[in-house]
Amino acid sequence: xxxxxxxxxxxxxxxxxxxxxxxxxxxxxxxxxxxxxxxxxxxxxxxxxxxxxxxxxxxxxxxxxxxxxxxxxxxxxxxxxxxxxxxxxxxxxxxxxxxxxxxxxxxxxxxxxxxxxxxxxxxxxxxxxxxxxxxxxxxxxxxxxxxxxxxxxxxxxxxxxxxxxxxxxxxxxxxxxxxxxxxxxxxxxxxxxxxxx
Amino acid sequence: xxxxxxxxxxxxxxxxxxxxxxxxxxxxxxxxxxxxxxxxxxxxxxxxxxxxxxxxxxxxxxxxxxxxxxxxxxxxxxxxxxxxxxxxxxxxxxxxxxxxxxxxxxxxxxxxxxxxxxxxxxxxxxxxxxxxxxxxxxxxxxxxxxxxxxxxxxxxxxxxxxxxxxxxxxxxxxxxxxxxxxxxxxxxxxxxxxxxxxxxxxxxxxxxxxxxxxxxxxxxxxxxxxxxxxxxxxxxxxxxxxxxxxxxxxxxxxxxxxxxxxxxxxxxxxxxxxxxxxxxxxxxxxxxxxxxxxxxxxxxxxxxxxxxxxxxxxxxxxxxxxxxxxxxxxxxxxxxxxxxxxxxxxxxxxxxxxxxxxxxxxxxxxxxxxxxxxxxxxxxxxxxxxxxxxxxxxxxxxxxxxxxxxxxxxxxxxxxxxxxxxxxxxxxxxxxxxxxxxxxxxxxxxxxxxxxxxxxxxxxxxxxxxxxxxxxxxxxxxxxxxxxxxxxxxxxxxxxxxxxxxxxxxxxxxxxxxxxxxxxxxxxxxxxxxxxxxxxxxxxxxxxxxxxxxxxxxxxxxxxxxxxxxxxxxxx
Numbered sequence: 001x002x003x004x005x006x007x008x009x010x011x012x013x014x015x016x017x018x019x020x021x022x023x024x025x026x027x028x029x030x031x032x033x034x035x036x037x038x039x040x041x042x043x044x045x046x047x048x049x050x051x052x053x054x055x056x057x058x059x060x061x062x063x064x065x066x067x068x069x070x071x072x073x074x075x076x077x078x079x080x081x082x083x084x085x086x087x088x089x090x091x092x093x094x095x096x097x098x099x100x101x102x103x104x105x106x107x108x109x110x111x112x113x114x115x116x117x118x119x120x121x122x123x124x125x126x127x128x129x130x131x132x133x134x135x136x137x138x139x140x141x142x143x144x145x146x147x148x149x150x151x152x153x154x155x156x157x158x159x160x161x162x163x164x165x166x167x168x169x170x171x172x173x174x175x176x177x178x179x180x181x182x183x184x185x186x187x188x189x190x191x192x193x194x195x196x197x
Numbered sequence: 198x199x200x201x202x203x204x205x206x207x208x209x210x211x212x213x214x215x216x217x218x219x220x221x222x223x224x225x226x227x228x229x230x231x232x233x234x235x236x237x238x239x240x241x242x243x244x245x246x247x248x249x250x251x252x253x254x255x256x257x258x259x260x261x262x263x264x265x266x267x268x269x270x271x272x273x274x275x276x277x278x279x280x281x282x283x284x285x286x287x288x289x290x291x292x293x294x295x296x297x298x299x300x301x302x303x304x305x306x307x308x309x310x311x312x313x314x315x316x317x318x319x320x321x322x323x324x325x326x327x328x329x330x331x332x333x334x335x336x337x338x339x340x341x342x343x344x345x346x347x348x349x350x351x352x353x354x355x356x357x358x359x360x361x362x363x364x365x366x367x368x369x370x371x372x373x374x375x376x377x378x379x380x381x382x383x384x385x386x387x388x389x390x391x392x393x394x395x396x397x398x399x400x401x402x403x404x405x406x407x408x409x410x411x412x413x414x415x416x417x418x419x420x421x422x423x424x425x426x427x428x429x430x431x432x433x434x435x436x437x438x439x440x441x442x443x444x445x446x447x448x449x450x451x452x453x454x455x456x457x458x459x460x461x462x463x464x465x466x467x468x469x470x471x472x473x474x475x476x477x478x479x480x481x482x483x484x485x486x487x488x489x490x491x492x493x494x495x496x497x498x499x500x501x502x503x504x505x506x507x508x509x510x511x512x513x514x515x516x517x518x519x520x521x522x523x524x525x526x527x528x529x530x531x532x533x534x535x536x537x538x539x540x541x542x543x544x545x546x547x548x549x550x551x552x553x554x555x556x557x558x559x560x561x562x563x564x565x566x567x568x569x570x571x572x573x574x575x576x577x578x579x580x581x582x583x584x585x586x587x588x589x590x591x592x593x594x595x596x597x598x599x600x601x602x603x604x605x606x607x608x609x610x611x612x613x614x615x616x617x618x619x620x621x622x623x624x625x626x627x628x629x630x631x632x633x634x635x636x637x638x639x640x641x642x643x644x645x646x647x648x649x650x651x652x653x654x655x656x657x658x659x660x661x662x663x664x665x666x667x668x669x670x671x672x673x674x675x676x677x678x679x680x681x682x683x684x685x686x687x688x689x690x691x692x693x694x695x696x697x698x699x700x701x702x703x704x705x706x707x708x709x710x711x712x713x714x715x716x717x718x719x720x721x722x723x724x725x726x727x728x729x730x731x732x733x734x735x736x737x738x739x740x741x742x743x744x745x746x747x748x749x750x751x752x753x754x755x756x757x758x759x760x761x762x763x764x765x766x767x768x769x
Contacts, residue, residue, distance in 0.1 A: 052604055052605065053604045053605070053608065054608070054609050055605055055606055055609065057606050057609060057610075061609075070264070073262070073263065074263060074266070077262075077263060077268040077269065077270070078263055078266050078267075078268055078269050079269055080269055080273070111605075115603075115604055115605050118604045119603050119604060122602075122603065122604075140265075140266050141266065141269075158604070162601070162608075162612065163264065164264075165609075165612065166612055167258045167259055167264040167265075168259055169257070169259045171612075172257065172258065172259060175612075175613045176613065178257065178258065180255065180257060180432065180434075181430045181432055182430065182431045182432065182561040182562055183430045183431060183561070184431060184560065184561035185384055185385075185431050185559065185560070185561040185562055185563045185564075186559060186560040186561055187384070187385040187386060187387040187388070187390075187391075187559055187563070188385075188387065188388055188557060188559075189557065189558050189559055189560040190556060190557060190558075191555070191556050191557060191558050191617060192556070193560075194558065194560070194617075
């Protein structure tokens with residue numbers, strides 16, 4: 001094979017990028033689920049929680065990025081059945097907890113109260129000081145959730161919202177720069193020269 | 198009708214047949230066609246054309262349905278292959294799913310397979326370290342298995358031959374137990390890896406930390422451009438297939454090369470049921486293939502046959518090739534076929550924190566993976582209570598630490614911001630295992646697969662030697678890390694089943710004596726010289742270096758031997 005073929009192959013590489021399936025992005029707020037049943041109210045709750053975890057700031061938040069669609073897809077496809085059951089049970093407990101405390105639904109709460117509900121759950125189940133908290137480098141679903149339903153629901157929501165956000169096209173092109181083709185390895189690189197987002 | 202048959206037989210007759218199109222089969226096809234032999238390449242799976250059939254190669258993380266995570270249904274349906282580190286949403290289409298080809302785990306064994314043109318050469322970890330006479334003389338010196346019928350000098354030129362073509366990056370380190378080769382420039386060690394390398398050199402006799410040698414084009418030569426390959430772009434997405442041909446795979450290199458010669462015919466969807474042995478002619482005359490679409494049996498004929506189906510399937514083909522002359526499998530007069538099967542011991546790793554070097558980091562990605570520590574135990578003489586030794590992979594890294602507490606705007610900002618972590622350093626062991634008669638594979642007496650081929654029973658396990666070696670690795674690396682000043686050292690052992698190392702070897706071992714081995718010094722079946730076996734099945738011992746480079750060299754050497762034997766009329 002000659003250089004021209006090399007160039008042809010490279011053209012395929014570059015061309016390939018424009019021929020990709022768009023996957024689920026932009027598919028609106030409806031997503032067919034296979035393993036769990038989600039009502040319109042539940043979908044709205046999940047969407048509200050996503051927006052509370054990753055709100056709109058000077059850059060887009062969960063709603064604008066449609067993150068809850070991806071979160072639902074992950075809940076539907078990437079958890080074990082028993083964990084899905086725990087998560088759905090936890091969703092019910094979450095609703096009951098909000099209703100009991102505020103006599104309102106989550107969607108009717110102020111942003112401040114929404115945040116308080118979520119951090120309340122998070123803080124009540126934090127590992128004790130000195131506990132062995134693993135460094136969170138990945139928000140891929142855990143193989144098994146070994147926590148009560150409310151926590152399973154909260155953890156799944158938080159992990160998958162963060163995973164959805166940090167692997168979104170917006171985040172990976174605007175907030176950090178994910179490089180598909182780095183074309184370099186500098187083994188001795190000054191920290192001060194790192195690009196900051 | 199007779200004429201039609203004659204014509205049909207003619208169309209199914211070749212000079213050579215190569216069973217398998219992966220790491221070693223690709224090399225057999227290349228060398229045989231380079232020498233003008235009309236060659237049929239049989240592949241049990243589908244065709245995978247370079248670039249065209251790498252559907253995920255240019256996808257960004259967000260373009261995968263689950264951003265890289267495999268659906269639970271896939272994970273739960275595939276407990277075996279799901280244990281492989283490279284099995285993900287971007288690469289699952291190149292792995293055999295558990296239900297696709299069953300086998301019998303007499304003892305736990307994770308058989309990781311790639312049934313497609315290119316086989317596992319699309320998926321390998323691309324580490325390419327030569328063996329030395331400390332390896333080839335191992336069994337004879339230490340009294341296990343049988344003596345290798347070759348020595349380093351026999352294979353040295355063939356290592357060079359395949360290295361030049363495949364493209365191997367590395368430094369000329371001048372280490373006798375890890376001979377230098379034909380290298381493209383190495384990827385460098387980072388600051389912490391370099392520190393450890395210098396420290397080890399200064400403080401230990403005969404211990405070295407070098408840049409891992411790997412099959413990546415750091416700086417392609419003309420021969421690589423001629424293959425249509427170009428410089429490695431440090432993507433580290435190799436398991437998707439590389440559109441640059443930056444690493445060596447049969448798909449990017451040997452198979453298209455063989456096809457361009459005009460002498461090769463590639464037939465995918467062809468499960469080889471057996472090698473046909475003609476009792477009257479006293480030689481193998483061809484192979485019997487099951488077309489996986491039609492389930493039809495078809496025979497192909499050739500003067501010489503290369504068995505490169507990957508270690509376990511090559512054993513399966515030979516064991517299932519029964520004839521009056523060979524009732525227990527082709528070439529199995531000795532009864533050792535399927536026995537003395539071995540693997541690599543990957544059962545421990547170690548990690549630590551490193552102080553200092555805070556002003557420095559890395560930028561981009563290192564396709565070589567970092568450092569490599571050649572075997573230092575029992576090299577020059579026996580010095581421990583276990584035989585042989587282990588090599589170690591090594592890499593140092595840091596990453597951006599984010600605060601994940603809470604929810605809302607602060608969390609969102611923290612996902613971008615974050616300080617770099619301290620440096621961490623990690624290593625894993627790659628231990629030699631001792632081939633034993635009690636570690637074996639055999640045909641199941643009743644169960645067959647959908648192509649009518651018996652299932653393979655696999656009975657392979659660790660032994661005391663492996664556990665002693667694991668303990669020694671943990672002790673030695675802990676000591677080295679401690680002396681080097683690393684902190685918070687944590688060693689861990691795992692109970693991964695044999696097979697997950699994906700370095701399965703043996704069963705049709707080479708040897709000098711037909712009474713105790715299957716293959717001679719040229720990889721010919723002792724008692725059926727027109728059949729060559731040159732993949733992992735041929736290995737007499739396992740050494741601790743990654744074996745693919747040695748399969749490639751043995752294959753190129755054997756293929757050129759076959760060409761000479763045909764010329765001389767020793768094979769007809």
